[in-house]
Amino acid sequence: MNSNNQSISAFHTITKPIGPLCNLNCEYCFYLEKEHLYPNNHDFKMSPEVLEEYVRQYIETQNSPEIDFAWQGGEPTLMGLDFFRRVVDLQQKYANGKTIHNAFQTNGVKLDDEWCEFLSENHFLVGVSIDGPRKIHDSYRIFKSGKPSFDHVMAGIERLKEYQVEFNTLTTVHHNNADQGKIIYRFLKRIGSRYIQFIPIVERTANDNEGLANPQTRKHSQVTEWSVESTKYGQFLIDVFDEWIKKDVGKIFVQMFDVALASWYGVSPGLCVYSETCGKALAMEHNGDIYSCDHYVYPEFKLGNIMSDSLGDMVNSPFQKKFGAQKKNGLPKYCQDCEYRFACNGGCPKHRFLQTPDGEKGWNYLCKGYKKYFKHIEPYMRFMVNELQHNRPPANVMK
Numbered sequence: 001m002n003s004n005n006q007s008i009s010a011f012h013t014i015t016k017p018i019g020p021l022c023n024l025n026c027e028y029c030f031y032l033e034k035e036h037l038y039p040n041n042h043d044f045k046m047s048p049e050v051l052e053e054y055v056r057q058y059i060e061t062q063n064s065p066e067i068d069f070a071w072q073g074g075e076p077t078l079m080g081l082d083f084f085r086r087v088v089d090l091q092q093k094y095a096n097g098k099t100i101h102n103a104f105q106t107n108g109v110k111l112d113d114e115w116c117e118f119l120s121e122n123h124f125l126v127g128v129s130i131d132g133p134r135k136i137h138d139s140y141r142i143f144k145s146g147k148p149s150f151d152h153v154m155a156g157i158e159r160l161k162e163y164q165v166e167f168n169t170l171t172t173v174h175h176n177n178a179d180q181g182k183i184i185y186r187f188l189k190r191i192g193s194r195y196i197q198f199i200p201i202v203e204r205t206a207n208d209n210e211g212l213a214n215p216q217t218r219k220h221s222q223v224t225e226w227s228v229e230s231t232k233y234g235q236f237l238i239d240v241f242d243e244w245i246k247k248d249v250g251k252i253f254v255q256m257f258d259v260a261l262a263s264w265y266g267v268s269p270g271l272c273v274y275s276e277t278c279g280k281a282l283a284m285e286h287n288g289d290i291y292s293c294d295h296y297v298y299p300e301f302k303l304g305n306i307m308s309d310s311l312g313d314m315v316n317s318p319f320q321k322k323f324g325a326q327k328k329n330g331l332p333k334y335c336q337d338c339e340y341r342f343a344c345n346g347g348c349p350k351h352r353f354l355q356t357p358d359g360e361k362g363w364n365y366l367c368k369g370y371k372k373y374f375k376h377i378e379p380y381m382r383f384m385v386n387e388l389q390h391n392r393p394p395a396n397v398m399k
Contacts, residue, residue: 011315013058014282016072016286017051019041019073021075022073023078025142028140048086049307050307051087054284055091056094058311059091065097067101073105075106075110102124102125108130108156111126123166125166130191131172132183132184132187134151136176140174140226168193169191179232182242185239197256198254198255201227202227234368234370234372235369241257241377260343260381264343272348276345277327278293278324282320290305303320331345332358333356333358344367383397
């Protein structure tokens with residue numbers, strides 16, 4: 001299509017070039033069910049036409065000198081290296097003087113020498129999904145054959161280090177590892193991760209007749225057995241924080257702690273989960289379908305398709321603006337009056353499926369855990385903010 005996009009403020013798109021297809025079968029994965037969105041599709045590979053149109057529009061639409069592409073899945077390595085060589089070529093073709101960055105989220109099991117050489121030469125930032133030491137990791141992260149994946153992931157990480165590829169780690173916090181915070185943190189440090197993300201697993205079952213029921217309409221659903229309990233998630237973060245605050249401030253960067261410090265300092269946390277509003281983090285499926293959010297890839301939240309619709313128009317559509325504003329407008333009074341609202345802003349709308357103690361809808365499942373965590377870190381955050389305000393390093397907190 002010929003787009004007449006006007007440049008707009010920065011937004012972000014998580015791109016799924018292979019859709020939900022993956023070579024692992026992690027029981028807790030919320031995205032595997034997306035195969036049902038395309039029941040007649042058995043390939044799920046992004047076509048060259050969709051790729052080029054997306055790259056062109058994504059660069060041209062944004063009013064920013066730096067453009068960040070994010071490639072996820074499923075498992076994006078299943079697309080093969082030639083696809084990503086084409087990605088780089090197209091980015092150079094349409095860059096128009098802008099600086100292009102690529103982030104690549106992978107389970108790590110296919111990261112051989114050829115992959116790592118490419119990732120290094122093209123300066124990809126690689127996120128590796130790993131849930132902790134062998135026993136913890138292999139409790140859920142297994143191949144479709146049922147075999148464990150830990151050794152394959154570790155081999156991939158070692159190759160990344162060998163080729164000096166910048167990488168971070170993404171660790172899910174679920175029922176089986178929520179009480180292992182210190183062990184997991186020490187392990188991640190030991191394998192060389194300096195940038196660490198923790199993602200809570202909170203998933204609900206859909207009734208048989210609901211199919212792909214979205215989080216806002218799902219009724220009579222139950223939290224899955226692998227989901228993390230709210231207070232245990234809070235304690236997990238506290239356990240990690242207590243390790244980090246003693247000797248790793250300024251050396252190891254934990255996303256949750258960076259976000260919290262930004263909130264206490266009075267600036268935007270830079271992470272949609274804790275921002276006052278959302279709607280600037282879209283998801284694109286393999287065929288060019290654009291959705292409101294990675295966690296809202298449901299028919300009701302489809303904004304259009306990159307081959308027939310303007311990406312700028314979809315980002316700025318009334319539907320998407322309402323979707324983003326609802327995070328703030330739908331916040332229960334119980335949350336509005338909370339002393340930690342500035343740090344949480346109600347959390348992700350996907351997790352707001354409980355009733356508040358006052359009986360109001362829209363309370364976040366993780367609230368009790370958040371409060372426990374925020375209360376624990378507050379004195380340290382205040383100290384670090386004071387250091388920043390006096391042009392001293394926050395790392396002084398370790399003294």
